[in-house]
Amino acid sequence: MGIKQEAARLNTRMRQENPLVHNITNYVTVNDCANALLAIGASPIMADDTLEAADITSISSALVINIGTLNQRTVESMVLAGKKANELGIPVVLDPVGAGASDLRNKTTGKILEQVKITILRGNLSEVSYVAGLSVSTKGVDTSDKDNNKDARLVALAAAKKLCCIVAVTGAIDVITDGERVVKVSNGHPLLSKVTGTGCMTSAITGGYAGTKEDAFTAAAAGILSMGIAGEIAFEKAGALGAGSFHMALIDALSNLNEETIEEMGKIEEE
Amino acid sequence: MGIKQEAARLNTRMRQENPLVHNITNYVTVNDCANALLAIGASPIMADDTLEAADITSISSALVINIGTLNQRTVESMVLAGKKANELGIPVVLDPVGAGASDLRNKTTGKILEQVKITILRGNLSEVSYVAGLSVSTKGVDTSDKDNNKDARLVALAAAKKLCCIVAVTGAIDVITDGERVVKVSNGHPLLSKVTGTGCMTSAITGGYAGTKEDAFTAAAAGILSMGIAGEIAFEKAGALGAGSFHMALIDALSNLNEETIEEMGKIEEE
Amino acid sequence: MGIKQEAARLNTRMRQENPLVHNITNYVTVNDCANALLAIGASPIMADDTLEAADITSISSALVINIGTLNQRTVESMVLAGKKANELGIPVVLDPVGAGASDLRNKTTGKILEQVKITILRGNLSEVSYVAGLSVSTKGVDTSDKDNNKDARLVALAAAKKLCCIVAVTGAIDVITDGERVVKVSNGHPLLSKVTGTGCMTSAITGGYAGTKEDAFTAAAAGILSMGIAGEIAFEKAGALGAGSFHMALIDALSNLNEETIEEMGKIEEE
Numbered sequence: 077m078g079i080k081q082e083a084a085r086l087n088t089r090m091r092q093e094n095p096l097v098h099n100i101t102n103y104v105t106v107n108d109c110a111n112a113l114l115a116i117g118a119s120p121i122m123a124d125d126t127l128e129a130a131d132i133t134s135i136s137s138a139l140v141i142n143i144g145t146l147n148q149r150t151v152e153s154m155v156l157a158g159k160k161a162n163e164l165g166i167p168v169v170l171d172p173v174g175a176g177a178s179d180l181r182n183k184t185t186g187k188i189l190e191q192v193k194i195t196i197l198r199g200n201l202s203e204v205s206y207v208a209g210l211s212v213s214t215k216g217v218d219t220s221d222k223d224n225n226k227d228a229r230l231v232a233l234a235a236a237k238k239l240c241c242i243v244a245v246t247g248a249i250d251v252i253t254d255g256e257r258v259v260k261v262s263n264g265h266p267l268l269s270k271v272t273g274t275g276c277m278t279s280a281i282t283g284g285y286a287g288t289k290e291d292a293f294t295a296a297a298a299g300i301l302s303m304g305i306a307g308e309i310a311f312e313k314a315g316a317l318g319a320g321s322f323h324m325a326l327i328d329a330l331s332n333l334n335e336e337t338i339e340e341m342g343k344i345e346e347e
Numbered sequence: 348m349g350i351k352q353e354a355a356r357l358n359t360r361m362r363q364e365n366p367l368v369h370n371i372t373n374y375v376t377v378n379d380c381a382n383a384l385l386a387i388g389a390s391p392i393m394a395d396d397t398l399e400a401a402d403i404t405s406i407s408s409a410l411v412i413n414i415g416t417l418n419q420r421t422v423e424s425m426v427l428a429g430k431k432a433n434e435l436g437i438p439v440v441l442d443p444v445g446a447g448a449s450d451l452r453n454k455t456t457g458k459i460l461e462q463v464k465i466t467i468l469r470g471n472l473s474e475v476s477y478v479a480g481l482s483v484s485t486k487g488v489d490t491s492d493k494d495n496n497k498d499a500r501l502v503a504l505a506a507a508k509k510l511c512c513i514v515a516v517t518g519a520i521d522v523i524t525d526g527e528r529v530v531k532v533s534n535g536h537p538l539l540s541k542v543t544g545t546g547c548m549t550s551a552i553t554g555g556y557a558g559t560k561e562d563a564f565t566a567a568a569a570g571i572l573s574m575g576i577a578g579e580i581a582f583e584k585a586g587a588l589g590a591g592s593f594h595m596a597l598i599d600a601l602s603n604l605n606e607e608t609i610e611e612m613g614k615i616e617e618e
Numbered sequence: 619m620g621i622k623q624e625a626a627r628l629n630t631r632m633r634q635e636n637p638l639v640h641n642i643t644n645y646v647t648v649n650d651c652a653n654a655l656l657a658i659g660a661s662p663i664m665a666d667d668t669l670e671a672a673d674i675t676s677i678s679s680a681l682v683i684n685i686g687t688l689n690q691r692t693v694e695s696m697v698l699a700g701k702k703a704n705e706l707g708i709p710v711v712l713d714p715v716g717a718g719a720s721d722l723r724n725k726t727t728g729k730i731l732e733q734v735k736i737t738i739l740r741g742n743l744s745e746v747s748y749v750a751g752l753s754v755s756t757k758g759v760d761t762s763d764k765d766n767n768k769d770a771r772l773v774a775l776a777a778a779k780k781l782c783c784i785v786a787v788t789g790a791i792d793v794i795t796d797g798e799r800v801v802k803v804s805n806g807h808p809l810l811s812k813v814t815g816t817g818c819m820t821s822a823i824t825g826g827y828a829g830t831k832e833d834a835f836t837a838a839a840a841g842i843l844s845m846g847i848a849g850e851i852a853f854e855k856a857g858a859l860g861a862g863s864f865h866m867a868l869i870d871a872l873s874n875l876n877e878e879t880i881e882e883m884g885k886i887e888e889e
Contacts, residue, residue, distance in 0.1 A: 103374040103645040104652050104664050110375050110543035115590045120543065121445065122375050125418040128451035135448065147667040147691070149418070174663065177677065180670035270873065272652035272662065318870025319657045328589025331541065374645040381646050381814035386861045391814065392716065393646050396689040399722035406719065420689070599860025602812065 079259055079346055083298035084338035086285050091117035091334075095137035095287025099280060100124045100154050102144025102173065105273025108327075109142075109280040115331035116302060118284030129153035130160035137287030139166055140280050141192075143184055144173035151184050158192030167195040167286040167295070171279035175199065176206035189239060195286060196296050197235060198244040198279045201228050208235035229258065242296045246278060250300045254293055261297070262343040263304025265311040271323045278303040281330070297344060305341045306330045350530055350617055354569035355609035357556050362388035362605075366408035366558025370551060371395045371425050373415025373444065376544025379598075380413075380551040386602035387573060389555030400424035401431035408558030410437055411551050412463075414455055415444035422455050429463030438466040438557040438566070442550035446470065447477035460510060466557060467567045468506060469515040469550045472499050479506035500529065513567045517549060521571045525564055532568070533614040534575025536582040542594045549574040552601070568615060576612045577601045621801055621888055625840035626880035628827050633659035633876075637679035637829025641822060642666045642696050644686025644715065647815025650869075651684075651822040657873035658844060660826030671695035672702035679829030681708055682822050683734075685726055686715035693726050700734030709737040709828040709837070713821035717741065718748035731781060737828060738838045739777060740786040740821045743770050750777035771800065784838045788820060792842045796835055803839070804885040805846025807853040813865045820845040823872070839886060847883045848872045 077085075096119045101109055106122060113120040123132040126149065133139050139161040141154045161168045170192075172185045185207055188194075197207065208231055228245040236243040236255035244252045250261040268274040282299025286292055309332075310325035348356075367390045372380055377393060384391040394403040397420065404410050410432040412425045432439045441463075443456045456478055459465075468478065479502055499516040507514040507526035515523045521532040539545040553570025557563055580603075581596035619627075638661045643651055648664060655662040665674040668691065675681050681703040683696045703710045712734075714727045727749055730736075739749065750773055770787040778785040778797035786794045792803040810816040824841025828834055851874075852867035 102664070104648050104662075106375050107378060107543065107649060111590065111594065114541050114543055120375075121448070122373070122416050123445075123449065124416065125451060127419065128449035131449040131451070145664050145666065148669065174665075177663070178665065178670035178673040180667060180673070270656050272649065272656055318867075319653065319873035320866035320869030323653065323869070324591035324595055324866055325589075327591030327594070331590035377646050378649060378814065382861065382865065385812050385814055391646075392719070393644070393687050394716075394720065395687065396722060398690065399720035402720040402722070595862035595866055596860075598862030598865070602861035 079294065079297050080339060080342045080344050082294045083301050084335040084342065086288060086290050086294055086298045087333060087338055088335045089288050090284055093288055094119050095284060096121055096135065097138045097140060097280065097283045097287050098123065098132050098136035098157065099140045100129065100150060100157055101140065101142035101276065104144055105276040108273040108277050111327055112277040112281050112330055113284050115327050116281045116284055116333065118287060124150045124153045126153050126156060129157040133157040133160045133166060134164060136166065138169065138283040140169045140283035141188065142171040142173055142276055142279060143181060144276060146181065146184055151187065154188055155191050158188060162193050167292055168192060169196045169198060169279050169283040169286060170194045171276060172199050172203045172207055175203045194239060194241045195292050196242045196244065196282055197239060198246065198282055200275060201231060201245055201247055204235050204243060204245045205231050208238055210234065242292050244296045244300055246275060246300060250304065252296050252300060257293065258347040259297060260345050261300050261304055263301060263308060263341065265307040267311055267315055267322050268307045270319050271326065274303065301338055301342050301344060302330065302333055305338060306333060308341065350565065350568050351610060351613045351615050353565045354572050355606040355613065357559060357561050357565055357569045358604060358609055359606045360559050361555055364559055365390050366555060367392055367406065368409045368411060368551065368554045368558050369394065369403050369407035369428065370411045371400065371421060371428055372411065372413035372547065375415055376547040379544040379548050382598055383548040383552050383601055384555050386598050387552045387555055387604065389558060395421045395424045397424050397427060400428040404428040404431045404437060405435060407437065409440065409554040411440045411554035412459065413442040413444055413547055413550060414452060415547060417452065417455055422458065425459055426462050429459060433464050438563055439463060440467045440469060440550050440554040440557060441465045442547060443470050443474045443478050446474045465510060465512045466563050467513045467515065467553055468510060469517065469553055471546060472502060472516055472518055475506050475514060475516045476502050479509055481505065513563050515567045515571055517546060517571060521575065523567050523571060528564065529618045530568060531616050532571050532575055534572060534579055534612065536578040538582055538586055538593050539578045541590050542597065545574065572609055572613050572615060573601065573604055576609060577604060579612065621836065621839050622881060622884045622886050624836045625843050626877040628830060628832050628836055628840045629875060629880055630877045631830050631832065632826055635830055636661050637826060638663055638677065639680045639682060639822065639825045639829050640665065640674050640678035640699065641682045642671065642692060642699055643682065643684035643818065646686055647818040650815040650819050653869055654819040654823050654872055655826050657869050658823045658826055658875065660829060666692045666695045668695050668698060671699040675699040675702045675708060676706060678708065680711065680825040682711045682825035683730065684713040684715055684818055684821060685723055686818060688723065688726055693729065696730055697733050700730060704735050709834055710734060711738045711740060711821050711825040711828060712736045713818060714741050714745045714749055717745040736781060736783045737834050738784045738786065738824055739781060740788065740824055742817060743773060743787055743789055746777050746785060746787045747773050750780055752776065784834050786838045786842055788817060788842060792846065794838050794842060799835065800889045801839060802887050803842050803846055805843060805850055805883065807849040809853055809857055809864050810849045812861050813868065816845065843880055843884050843886060844872065844875055847880060848875060850883065
């Protein structure tokens with residue numbers, strides 16, 4: 077069975093298991109992350125106080141850490157929750173939103189990577205480049221790949237080897253690798269970069285797939301495929317109407333997504 | 348006049364009076380809570396700093412406390428605002444989101460109940476069970492009643508007697524009681540549990556109805572009926588399209604809701 | 619070229635330049651602000667920790683400060699970011715949400731105005747009245763001009779002279795002035811006051827226009843015109859359906875807005 081079939085089956089499995097996903101995330105896109113998780117068959121819980129972060133992780137099936145609007149209080153919670161997840165064998169997805177844009181984001185990413193073993197790192201080219209220690213320029217947190225002169229494949233491979241985790245670099249072509257194996261996903265639509273939070277949602281639902289405790293590589297592929305396919309369906313339904321309708325149609329598409337659609341529409345290739 | 352007629356009339360009255368409702372609530376669903384309040388005819392204000400919480404309560408007609416993403420800073424604000432509300436005779440709605448899921452949520456719920464006289468407690472079966480001191484298991488904050496083997500009626504009655512307040516346990520069948528009188532609402536739709544924040548919105552609009560200073564039992568019934576009926580209308584309009592369209596149609600339905608629709612569609616029975 | 623043509627051209631220019639706009643804003647409407655900025659052609663970034671606020675401002679083209687859900691931590695960040703913006707000649711938009719409603723909001727507004735040179739102040743009549751030192755009553759943060767017995771023109775002029783900045787008072791008729799020049803915009807629709815955050819979004823997109831470094835008066839006019847016209851288009855498309863559909867159609871309209879539509883539909887008059 078190929079990676080596409082495995083990813084497709086994971087969708088069915090997630091809808092049966094409804095894994096609880098603990099999100100320590102930003103307040104800009106948190107509502108969309110919760111709704112994306114519900115749409116795809118998982119259960120979201122958000123909790124970011126140091127006094128409960130580890131407790132909530134310990135009853136969850138996956139942890140998603142997103143530094144989109146981090147502050148000193150929540151950074152501490154991210155580390156506490158991440159350590160608890162490592163202790164209990166719960167997968168951890170890290171979305172280093174805006175890494176490279178400020179000293180605080182850089183130090184926080186460093187601090188998390190130092191103290192927490194990440195299972196899946198998901199970011200855009202500029203963010204993952206930074207994390208992998210390559211030079212990088214940042215322009216906002218909703219950038220699409222204007223500068224795709226950099227090779228997402230090389231950056232993903234370097235980051236995966238350095239951090240010993242699955243890395244997913246999303247863009248026009250998404251690259252997923254564990255440092256050896258490389259798959260590329262060419263689903264998606266440019267309009268996805270005109271709605272805030274589509275990256276955050278991708279990380280959140282990747283957490284949902286990882287919460288099934290299936291192989292993390294497959295979980296990452298399933299998360300990336302799901303958002304890309306949902307973007308294509310949403311564009312077809314509502315792309316001509318505008319960004320608000322497209323946003324709504326994206327959640328519709330996630331809620332209607334199933335194994336068959338992923339098998340039919342998925343464009344994923346293994347090297 | 349029966350409870351349904353009283354609740355229906357309260358909708359008209361709220362739309363005339365536009366009560367200001369102070370919400371100390373979570374950042375996941377806060378936008379929906381504000382829009383639900385506006386849709387139903389009330390005016391929302393959100394303020395959670397200890398330096399202004401009591402000030403804002405004192406110019407409001409109702410206070411809604413929601414512990415969905417509580418932190419140490421906002422817990423203090425909840426208590427300060429709650430005490431001010433008690434002092435001024437302003438009704439207080441408590442939504443103990445995720446009670447039972449962590450020590451912090453449990454202690455916070457305990458602290459609020461100790462220091463603030465609650466007017467209406469609204470939660471799902473697992474949350475209210477915890478608050479009433481019955482054994483309970485928590486799975487996320489968007490659970491529907493998978494384990495409705497527990498009797499919502501018994502839990503609601505026990506909580507109402509213990510806390511001397513109106514208790515609304517929402518689920519497939521909603522139960523509202525003051526410890527003596529019991530009404531059951533059978534409006535609603537399972538899709539409501541696939542959009543985050545429908546519980547939070549129910550608590551918020553219940554605060555709006557309570558802000559009219561009408562009898563709190565009627566206010567609770569009006570809040571529960573309004574969301575249940577809006578869920579049914581939204582399902583009819585957009586249920587087949589997906590969770591995003593349903594979410595939007597829910598706000599549409601709340602904004603179009605009126606006395607006549609509540610009288611026509613309300614399924615509420617007094618024991 | 620008149621103010622309408624200048625404002626219309628600014629829309630095209632913003633869509634070409636995609637200015638990065640740093641928002642320190644409230645958690646109620648932050649998602650809409652980000653999506654409105656993306657829809658109109660700008661790039662949003664939200665960051666409110668004292669350790670990164672100034673850093674993020676320094677890579678941005680504009681700063682938007684919104685006190686909708688301020689707290690002691692973010693107030694400090696607003697001042698740090700504002701000072702950095704002043705130092706680097708980056709325009710600053712202030713939205714004094716709920717000014718007048720609490721001592722904290724009043725003191726915060728005072729503190730910001732004392733330490734930061736504001737480029738554009740945008741608020742409703744009650745908020746700007748307070749800032750201008752005129753007597754005022756507050757009812758929530760989503761009020762429309764129920765008491766338009768006060769003259770928005772006089773209030774705007776007084777505030778502009780006092781604060782030496784562009785002032786935009788939005789309501790049924792919007793007034794924009796620098797203390798000398800006065801323009802009035804009569805676009806918009808009453809339904810805009812039934813969706814939370816339309817004021818916040820207006821401030822955010824005004825920040826986007828200001829980020830082009832065009833004349834700030836034109837930027838303010840472009841921001842106010844854009845939201846007013848989008849409100850009219852959204853009403854025509856979805857006003858009959860309800861507040862949820864109208865909200866979505868508003869983002870659609872912002873994303874479809876262009877120079878031609880602004881020239882065609884703009885109702886702006888210079889005194």
